[in-house]
Amino acid sequence: MKNSIVFLVFSLFSVVAFSQKARVKGVILDEFKNPIENVTVKANEKVTVTNENGFYIIEIPANQKVVIVFSHQSFKNSTVSVELKTNEDFELNPVLNSKIEQMGELVITSNSKKRIDGVTTIDPVIIRMIPGANAGIENIIKTLPGVYSNNELSTSYAVRGGNYDENLVYVNEIEVYRPFLIRSGQQEGLSFTNTDMVENVDFSAGGFQSKYGDKLSSVLDITYRNPKRFKAGLEASLLGGSLTAEGVSKNQKWSNITGVRYRDNSLLVNSQETETNFKPTFFDVQTLLNFNASTKWNFSFLGNISQNKYNYQPLSRQTNFGTVSEPIALLVFYEGQEKDNYLTLFGAGKAVYQYNEKNKLKFIASAYHTQEQEYYDILAQYRLGEVDANIGSETFGDVVYTRGIGSQLTHARNDLDALIANAEVKGFHELNQKSQIEWGAKFTLEDIRDRIVEWEVIDSAGFSLPNPILDYQNDQPYNPYVGPLAPYQDVRATNYTRINRFSGYVQWNYRGKIGTHSYWLNTGIRGHQWQVDADGRPKGDIQMTFSPRVQFAFKPDWDKDMMFRLSGGLYHQPPFYRELRDYDGVVQTNVKAQQSFHLVLSGDYSFKMWTRPFKLVSEAYYKNITDVNTYTIDNVRIRYRANNEATAYAYGFDARLNGEFVPGTESWFSFGYMQTEENQNNKGFIARPTDQRLKFGVLFQDYMPNIPNLKLYLNLVYNTGLPGGSPSYADPYNYQLRLNDYRRADVGFSFVFKDEKIKSSKTWLKPFNEFSLGLEIFNLFNNQNAITNTWVRDVYTKSQYGIPNYMTTRVFNLKLIARL
Template identity: 75%
Template sequence: MKKLIKLLILYIFIAGCSVVAQTARVKGILLDESNKPIENATIKAGNLTAKSNENGFFQIKIPANTKVTVEISHVSYKKSSVTLELKINEDYELNVVLSQKAEQLGEVIISAGGRKRIEGVTTIEPQLIRLIPGANAGVENILKTLPGVYSNNELSTQYAVRGGNYDENLVYVNEIEVYRPFLIRSGQQEGLSFTNTEMVSNVDFSAGGFQAKYGDKLSSVLDITYRRPTKFQTAFDASLLGGSATVDLVSKNQKWSNITGIRYRNNSLLVKSQETQTNYTPTFADIQTQINFDASTKWQWSFLGNISQNKYHYQPLTRQTNFGTIDEPIALQVAYDGQEKDEYLTFFGAIKSTYQANENFKLKFIGSAYHTQEQEHFDIMAQYRLGEIDTNIGSDTFGDVVYSRGVGSQLTHARNNLDALIVNAEVKGFHDIQKKKSQVEWGFKYTREDIRDRIVEWEVIDSAGFSLPSPILDIPQEQPYTPYTGPLAPYQYVRATNFVQINRFSGYAQWNYRTNLGSSQLWINAGARAHQWIVQGDNLNGSSQVVFSPRAQFVIKPSWEKDMIFRLSGGLYQQPPFYRELRDTDGKVNPDVKAQKSYHFVLSNDYSFKLFNRPFKLVSEAYYKSLSDVNTYTIDNVRIRYRANNDATAYVYGADIRLNGEFVPGTESWFSVGYLKTEENQNGRGNIARPTDQRLKFGLLFQDYMPALPNVKIYLNLVYNTGLPGGSPSYADPYQYQLRLNDYRRADAGFSYVFKDPSIQSTKSWLKRFKELSLGLEIFNMFNNQNAITNTWVRDVYTKSQYAIPNYMTTRTFNVKLNVRL
């Protein structure tokens, strides 16, 4: 009997296991029509439900050998369903693209960007990035139209945010921090930014008050996500400035996918429009790839790789710059001899793995390496003549210099080389608790920076036959009336060799909570970051330093008829020094430079409404920053040189307003206005304007089309910034030079004829193979404004005067562009 009972129990157990095992799994990724992942969608199969995560990924078990209807729904999208009959233990890939549909609940419009709206993040559509014209088109080109973002250099991808500089901005691609070259000194050397626009699926930007999960920088966060391909497709772009090609690949079982992009750019068209006549042969090229692998329903892997090579060969010939007044016009004429050869070779690779332990717990593992080899070599002789211009119309010498106020020459030399290797290892965790009302996020990161740098620069200035001694020597000289008897030395001289290693440990933890406050909705985010680092190297032995940065956000959505939210965010933001911030103006490294500290306070209002029965949004923000341990610096074009002594305090305050919406049905446009003021106080000497004190900003991004010719699209990108402090001669006291450059005004326009796209179909047979096809004309600097980036300082021994000669940017330029999607 006992044996019979045991056999019966064993039979029931085996039968039960058999019944349990008779299931299959459905997994996949949910995307919207712009190939962006859809989070928190509900997947239902019978009595079972599941949710999609922030990457759009979901998985759900269904009965095997039975027809089951899987329904996918989200409040912002149309429902989708599919009927499946799967075998036992079968894994089925179901990737779905949902069409957007805003549904009204009472008086509140629920949209897909709700979470980012709560966090105060600005989202930019990838389609917009590809279409809007600009001398350096891409993500950064769009950012420069946003309030609080400032730039007066159309050739550069660098931007300053709310009083910060170019080194104070975080950039992530797929949650992996990316870096820019170290030795760049002018925008025309940059060529390509890291981000390949054709591979982008989502762009988020925060100009301040961002959460603790983002890194240790003072000003902003740009968070970019590359898309996961769902089918085979190709794209090609070509223009007079270069071209690109992108390919999406997907395996038959949907486990593997790959997107690869190749780009080439040549800035000759733009640089040759400047006043300096040159022989210019640049080549900027890169190849970038992302490989995705779904190992199982719980494990996802991806690899992101990039190889970039920039070769900048520049041989200036002549230059004439006219300035002064109508009554007293002056010109600077320069004849050059020599050349500049700069090269930048960059390798970047990163592996990311996501483990979805269960619906409420997720882990991410990220490892990356960045290697750059850079050289900056030049020997350029400039012989100049400064004088008055002949303004007599009809004169044979009209427009030429007829009376010289000063003549001289300048010889500049550099042999700068840098090799840097940066390695990162990071783990992140995400916990969803209390039925989606509360989340906990945390992360730990190790970074090692190994930098080998040699800098050799000198400059010799001769004015009217007399060599000017270095101002650092502070030796009075009365040439030509009194012979100079001091030591012979170049006007500027920097020579240093630095081998530096920096080890960093950083981490963060933050808590998100959603609740009700009476009839209003309340969101709270609170967190903190910690960062420990030590700088070592040849003849360097820095002390270990630790900083702690608490941050918080409070968001309330009143139960009003108007769809409005209010946000208060801020905290202590600290930026441990990167290598550039450790190196002073003499090229020497100070290993004990402290982290710059900034207390942020941001108060904002986000108001969504309808006008002309079309969606609009008005975002207003006021902010204040109090900075200490400030590492002061000078900017020459885009090159930043720090004093590396933390000898100043500073403050920033301002306000930003942005109105965006469908001014033209079916297109997104926006207006933005910003005001800021930032000053610093070095060693208690009093407040002076910081190099990024750009007071007033106006930006416009506008799209339109011709009703009579709907195939013709029009795009306008307009930026106006008041003038920056013009900088000072090298090694001069900034308290003695507070001149400002003229206001920056620029308008870029694009006109495109669309043969075919999702909104414009064609019955012509030759167009059937294309998904998109357009041909356009772009006009850069449409109104031909003369914008200056810096000043050239010309000295004259006889008059003991220095003249600030503006270095003008590009003039009006035309470009032709072809876009193809297959």
């Protein structure tokens, strides 16, 4: 009873324990890789047999060693020992031999390798169930320490002082890319990753190995499922829906999983202050096809088609700000509209050649093609006035005195066509039981055609404001304006850019002992060569970087289960296309790679509390960054200066406690402190745009003791305010304003009619393995979170007001989940 009170604040429900289980499943094969029917699989008192495809599934107790025996009258027995965590699904595909009985125990601890590497593993079930305005993998990543995001509509996130462009994302070892022209979170629609197809998610916030690519901040490594039997799933909500189907051929050689998704952000966008006519369509199809040609060859194809159409017509807006004693309001009336279109085609083929037990080669080829257009003409006419704060007044809440009026006309005709092709080969070689060698070589071709035409005209009380970058003063009507007539902001450029890249790595893994203590060493180096060729500009120099990296993990032979890790090295980020384009939209061909020296010291402690498993992971880190390509952030759009003019640093401390706070469910509490600053041209250190000092995150699961069908999912995030209260065109040394703190709580209630643990005798539920109906409440406490400021001038006082652009308010959503 005492323990449940601790969590009453978060769940409002009591806690009772139920049995902690895990599952082992797979396909049993003979020496010729043919499936074996009617194999008896026994674990403790549980017994099952394989079907005609050799497939089996068996439930075992979690968090303890369990011996599984595979027996058949035509084959020798095979004995395997496994130890799994609660609710874990583990795939085990033993090969039975007709001559040799496999008596030696194979002890499997599923996450030991990832623990050594310092990788955070996230259960796909949690990803699918935890609520969020943009639910998915990124929604869960944002609750981890060291990961920051102040935009619930976006899948973008920043890690330990980096920005949105500094994160690696892989799906089945294939790098995926973000759209180029996205300006705001509500334009994104869908993440690339289809969570219904995911089998495994690994995340590293820094100090990662050489086998991962050339970015400065983090790695998100996602693996899609390889189906073992037919399954189908449907999810539907007021925000859209998804349909997933998977299956396998009779001979187990072919398998496929395909997902279709549709999303409509109207429910969320209509909760914002700006009244709009909003007609978005976000749609994609993904498929993964596998072919096991033989015991040595495996082939797979991953394909994706995504089309996002974003039609946006703002009508009006009223934002109240100021103080209690002096409330001010901004009233805006809009004319015009925005029409954006993003079409993405992605395909990747992968071949794996296992020529013996100790040597493996992988061949990967991929192509990413995106066509994006961003067209808008929007006229905003505003009034800035004082609000009647007299509660008894008939005009309470209305603007009674106008301080200033003005208008703003924005225009864009942006088009981009990008093709990115990759060819890669990887090798893995086990030298002996203690050491392995991994290597890889990759060629990348980037062909990008881009036209950017953006301008903005601002009129205040009938007087056009000049470009703030130009050194002209406008004090009309007192003195005539004699400067040039120019838009307030004007960006025009046409770029045809081609980049050839060669990259590679080699790394060595070693396992050893110091007395009775165990240690693991990983050391490697990456190399990257590239050259930028932009039409109409001098060809860039051939540039090259080398990035040595090392990881050392030490597990002392203590009674307490503890592990310590030290990792570090050089991390380079050769410029991608966005980083080559300066404020004027022109490609600079000789931008250098940003370089960061990482040092990460971490430790984790696994223990049991209330007889349930828990883990405490803590990390201290430091980054020294040179050749920094400074930038500004407006919502999610980043604009670089493309001149490598600064140095920077970042340091901080992260901690996460996760475990079964409620029996049978995983939850965690995370904390992060971070400071990052940059020094441009030796003018002194100032906060970087991602300098978010404090972060608290909670992911919590619970259920009602008397109604186990009713479950609760809670997602809490608190971040201190980001620097971002200044105009994007301004000198950052003159503006060091911060946005308000970001506070958000999303909660979901789900009534489970049937799943793996909750059975039902109702006839209409027999076809389903899982069926549930849920209610989600986004922004439970209706906090006002701002992403940027709109800057408005008062012509009388010559003051500038930063009016916050607030994100979504409280929103209710219904969700249906059905799986066969």
